Amino acid sequence: MKVLLIEDDREIIDAISLAFQIRWPEATLIPTRLGQKGVELVESESPDIVILDLGLPDVNGFDVLRQIRLFSQVPTIILTVRSDEADIVKGLEWGADDYITKPFRQLEFLARVKALIRRQVGAEEELVVFGPLRLDPTTGQLSYSGKEIALTVTESQIMAHLMRNGGRAVTHASLAGAVWGDDYPGAADSLKVHIRRLREKVEENPSNPRLILTRTGIGYFMARPE
Amino acid sequence: MKVLLIEDDREIIDAISLAFQIRWPEATLIPTRLGQKGVELVESESPDIVILDLGLPDVNGFDVLRQIRLFSQVPTIILTVRSDEADIVKGLEWGADDYITKPFRQLEFLARVKALIRRQVGAEEELVVFGPLRLDPTTGQLSYSGKEIALTVTESQIMAHLMRNGGRAVTHASLAGAVWGDDYPGAADSLKVHIRRLREKVEENPSNPRLILTRTGIGYFMARPE
DNA sequence: AGAGGAGGTTACAAAAAGGTTACAGTTTGC
DNA sequence: GCAAACTGTAACCTTTTTGTAACCTCCTCT
Numbered sequence: 001m002k003v004l005l006i007e008d009d010r011e012i013i014d015a016i017s018l019a020f021q022i023r024w025p026e027a028t029l030i031p032t033r034l035g036q037k038g039v040e041l042v043e044s045e046s047p048d049i050v051i052l053d054l055g056l057p058d059v060n061g062f063d064v065l066r067q068i069r070l071f072s073q074v075p076t077i078i079l080t081v082r083s084d085e086a087d088i089v090k091g092l093e094w095g096a097d098d099y100i101t102k103p104f105r106q107l108e109f110l111a112r113v114k115a116l117i118r119r120q121v122g123a124e125e126e127l128v129v130f131g132p133l134r135l136d137p138t139t140g141q142l143s144y145s146g147k148e149i150a151l152t153v154t155e156s157q158i159m160a161h162l163m164r165n166g167g168r169a170v171t172h173a174s175l176a177g178a179v180w181g182d183d184y185p186g187a188a189d190s191l192k193v194h195i196r197r198l199r200e201k202v203e204e205n206p207s208n209p210r211l212i213l214t215r216t217g218i219g220y221f222m223a224r225p226e
Numbered sequence: 227m228k229v230l231l232i233e234d235d236r237e238i239i240d241a242i243s244l245a246f247q248i249r250w251p252e253a254t255l256i257p258t259r260l261g262q263k264g265v266e267l268v269e270s271e272s273p274d275i276v277i278l279d280l281g282l283p284d285v286n287g288f289d290v291l292r293q294i295r296l297f298s299q300v301p302t303i304i305l306t307v308r309s310d311e312a313d314i315v316k317g318l319e320w321g322a323d324d325y326i327t328k329p330f331r332q333l334e335f336l337a338r339v340k341a342l343i344r345r346q347v348g349a350e351e352e353l354v355v356f357g358p359l360r361l362d363p364t365t366g367q368l369s370y371s372g373k374e375i376a377l378t379v380t381e382s383q384i385m386a387h388l389m390r391n392g393g394r395a396v397t398h399a400s401l402a403g404a405v406w407g408d409d410y411p412g413a414a415d416s417l418k419v420h421i422r423r424l425r426e427k428v429e430e431n432p433s434n435p436r437l438i439l440t441r442t443g444i445g446y447f448m449a450r451p452e
Numbered sequence: 453a454g455a456g457g458a459g460g461t462t463a464c465a466a467a468a469a470g471g472t473t474a475c476a477g478t479t480t481g482c
Numbered sequence: 483g484c485a486a487a488c489t490g491t492a493a494c495c496t497t498t499t500t501g502t503a504a505c506c507t508c509c510t511c512t
Binding site for chain 2: 491
């Protein structure tokens, strides 16, 4: 989970860093003190949420929000000392999703951040990554060395299992179990056909594989590509 | 747009009714003074948003929220006199989306309601753009390679969903969920018919589509046109 | 060298998924 | 109030995916 913080006040940065460290250490905080830099970071880093201070030294905070909204719908919380109603309305109408006034309370702040992230649709979309291979197990979309390869459901399950154990051998039983459940007699035959089909999709020469390798008597394993 | 208000204080009901009448007359306000009744109304009326007062006479407000969350993800704003931080956190963690303390300011209140609805349905979005395709989801008007194509409401929802995920596969479940909600048995049949109708409108040869492509076992995806 | 095991390769058929069409119930616009 | 448009259902057809089985190749062990 990536959180972009656009804020110039060192005290606030520290307070928020601390809050995340204590309450939500698995989140990555990307801080910047400049609004312009912030807009660029939204594009380059694709954060899951943006926290934007309206009182920046270089540019007007509303402008930053407007620029972000030109190309991104990233959830954005506005943070400011002003508690003026007109500002709140303006911020929300311009596309902010929430609004917190300083001084804020640590727990409320984090609760709002989490409530907003929960609302996001693709928030739980997880990718299986192994070296240069990236697989989206829900769609069966595999990216590998610039190519986009479409896998079927079964292929995707096998591939995900191999990638999650990337580098280590996976037994036939474990692989078959992940796809067909533990006791299905035909699995052995079916598996070798599916391995072939996978190799035809990902290997340069399917009969001389460099990625999905055989461990005779054991199972298969995925070699880390150079 | 339906707004369910669960509130017992006559003054607050009046204040909110007035705010809606003046600022947002096209919204329908459904008021109830009982928490239990409120839960039933969420089910029977399917409101677009719920405003829930925690200080109800018959039941505890948190219980009402919990009961609603058992079957519905409707956006919910909690309204209360308590400004105690623990309550705010508790409310948000239990699934509320926003929290406003009384006394509240009319404009801020409405801005928060609208911001919540907007991030719920993406209603604010004027245009969905993908490559040379431009879709106005509010009117169903689609421009594509010089042609102006009128889509029906359902078609437009499906198209928008595909375009927003342009290039990436979208699962049947996600597509159907976006149109008919999450558990509607007939969705699978209906979806394939709507896909056909869309293809008849946008494809040169609907039986050999180049834009709306199938991922068997997964769903559909929109190919980036050259 | 030959037998046996393990996995590879291919072809084909069954099953699942999706495509196509027609029709009927509803809603919408005049 | 009627015609047109929209939507969902169902029946039937086509394509894709999956599983099965036969045969092949390679390696090992005797």
